[in-house]
Amino acid sequence: MSEVTNTNKPDVALDDVASVGGHQHAHTSRFTPLSIMGIAFAILNSWVAGAASLSVVLVSGGPVAMLWGFLISFVGVMCIAASMAEICAVLPCVGGPYHWTFALAPPKHRIGMAYVTGWLNTAGWICLVATASSLGATFIINIIALFHENYEPQPWHTFVLYVAFSIGGWLVNVFGAKLLDIIGKAVFIWSLSGAVLVCIVCLSCASPEFRSGTDVFGTFVNETGWNNFVAFMLGLLQSTFSLVGTDAVAHLVLEMPRAHVNAPRAMLLAPVLGPLLTIFYQATGSKGGSTALLMFPVICMVGAAIAILTASSRTTQALAADRGIPFSRFFASETKGVNVPVPAITLNTFWVIVFGCVYLGSSAALNAILSASVVLIQLSYAAPIILLLFRGRSLLDQVSFHVGPRHFNLGKFGYVVNAWGVFFAIFTTIFFVFPSEVPVTSTSMNYTVVVAFGVVPLLAGLSWAFHGRKFYNGPRNLDLALEIARRGLTDQDRERGMSGRSGGIVDGLSSEKKEEESV
Template identity: 35%
Template sequence: MEDKPTEKRIIAQEHQLGVNDASNSNTLFNSDAAAHRLEEMGYKQELQRNLGMVSVLGLSFAIMAVPFGTSTTLNLALTDGGPVTILYGWVFVSLVSLAIASSLAEICSVFPTSGGVYYWSAMLSTPKYSAFASYLTGWLGTVGNWTVTASITFGGSQLILAAATLFHEEYVPTPWQTCLVYWAALLCSLLINIFFAKHLDKLNTICLYWTGASIIITLLAMADTRNSGKFAFSHFDASNSGWPAAWAWFVGLLQAAYTLTGYGMVASLCEEVKEPAREVPRAMVLSVAAAAVTGLVYLLPINFVLPAIEPLLAVASLQPMPLLYKTVTGSASAAMGLLFLILGIWVFATIGSLTAASRCTWAFSRDGGIPGSQWWKVVNPRFGIPINSLILSTVVCALLGLIYLGSSAAFNAFTGVATICLGCSYAFPVLCSLLRKRAAVKNAPYSLGRFGFIINTITVVWISFSIILFCMPTAIPVTPQSMNYASVVFAGFSFIAALWYAVSARKHYHGPTLSTVRTAEGVVQVK
């Protein structure tokens, strides 16, 4: 007689809690074993395993896009503290992000599947709540992937139009112009993801070199320091925010937190990596470490050459970096040259974020988590990639752009929504693991050992605090223009997810189930 879904999950969890010995870990380090392991977890191999650790590292690094991400959100840190928030906020968030990335890497090494966080939540929670935990985390992760893609693409679109003001100071981009550039960028990213899919690993590798070269050139251009060391390391001014000084510093952390948030998205590429149990966890942690160093090297010179803050915050595009470059170099052409390097990083980030978002959408659709899953879970036989999920992710991001036509403040909230959604999706499986005394990751190939409990606790506590923090407006008193609409957008997506759960998912969604499970006693259970 066929087992019920709940019974299957119990068997699955018994397997994961009981059979993680060293011999099983070693067999994960080759492509054939990875495909076999994937079959054990309930899925057949549909995507080509042609990615290595460097490529995944490049993708994670591209999504975080440190020089680009910190540049497009510079106004947040300038409003809430200036140099102190920029520098020490980056250091603080980098350390916390290392803890989060390490926690996810440990779980990923045990469950190397493109399902990522929603699969991990299902396997780590109790059987009674497995399906709901999976559904909740799946939606948080998917929405987080979509909004990260939207915010990255839109930030670059704003930056492109802001570049025009270097030569025409009277020019003010209209919402329609910004949206058109945004949609064009999404379309180009979609076409590259489809027709150059086989070359994405090369693009991700190139991103590493481009970013390094960009920072070196920027440092040389900014070599003529203007501010004192005291200013660069200790100047703090929260007068533009209206918040008490200590709270303003925390609110300004969104600049760093938004930039350092995409590392978990690369888990959705596990089924395209040759040795996912080893390479993906390493890439997650190394990408955060590399991003932390990159950020310091890029941001500290900015503190030394930072001009008056008020004119930077007054720019109509909300992108102060072009004006900063122009002020520092004294030349519109030189500023455009530096901006070109940042926009190059943006190109890699846009392509990479859409890749990750489409794979996340595809994986969640395989288990019926999204309306119309029968379309989104299809892998195109010609290109070997989930084109339908690529198109869906692009369309969702394109529709989000319409919000900007009604309110620029509303779209700016997507940076907060992306950070909150991805943070929640990261915290949930880690919390489940903690509550079950980390039994499932006891013998993980990528183990945190005796420090695991402390590192996992830091992860959960920080993300819980950041949910409240990043719903706060950047400045007070609050106006329709300065209001942080992150909570509103978050509530909107939550309503859609809850409605779909009430209408269909609660009856039909059982979460990921295993097709073949070897229990601790060696018995094979077949669905």
């Protein structure tokens, strides 16, 4: 077993590994730890997403679901985030849950399970890209309506703004890649400042006529027709939506220093900062200074549209690099000069605009696509955690890119945290496909089930039938990612007793990769 460390450049990423195993890459360490934190926070933007989706919870639980439901979602999401952070600390791979599933699955089922997880995660992220454009467009429409009482929003008005957000995200990701680090930091500061200012203004405007503690913490509203338990569970969609996307930084590990430390750290901190402010904001309920305050979430959505597209395009590129989608060589490629995956970025933007066209015909259809992002991403999160539970948590030490103590280890709490994270993901997913109210009509019908369990599996199945079964053999660049992590170990890591592990991450993996490359 050889030891691989880097003592000269502690902030090394892929710029020091031009070619490993015959794979050429052009990424550089373009993100600093602070900007990684900023990107993670910009994607979640819990207080903005939570405020924008209040219509979901107002009739499905009301204040009780807003506050207590948020705490339940926070604990559930944090268990998922902690579980993924622990895996990411030993397997910093750009495919995130998709690559982790492959590494943790039994050899016999590895390829099939990885393929399904890859499609769930990729499709979920593409749907999530659309949410930023949709919410941003909605915020602007609301500002226009506020100043023009006779204004009647038309679907095409929203569509134009929606496309503007999408194209803006594409332009920055393609031509402004060098600015992503600065944008990440700026959005982080802007969002935090906005949340604090909104809380202060809301409290000032509400004073001295504050609502009673009973109203804030004990009022339950159910206008859904479902029983109270189901209504409460439906209300969790609002809070869970505001926390989804914690794996974002895992898809950027090849573009940051010390990914095994910085990625897990950002995955844990991003969902912690938002909820504390969100609960405070939701409890006040003030509309004072709405126009000025609304500019904070509008700018946040601009940052989110950029950051989500960055993470989503890397997710698509990872699956394409492994030949998991048609025209994989093209969508896995990077464009010289800008050194970003332009084809993958463009594919994501194309689908987002297609979703916008759907909105012109049916707003319910677009809402289903947006809601499907939560369902698809949560299921992809559950896959590697379930494998960890059933195959044993000691597996993490076997697949780790290094030997020695881990930077993040759940220890004796691991099984409890993993189990609750899986339970939360699966249990809430069941209710998230329920109709919003009963009796069910064409308007109240929840078409999320059609998107998540109909359209996506159909596309994945067709992709497998015509492409995947011939060319897909699992992650082709997993060893590359782990070699990069090994070369990125620093003196600080070595002082902790860490050293690089040579060879494949599981028994037989190295030989399987060699056989794959020879085909």
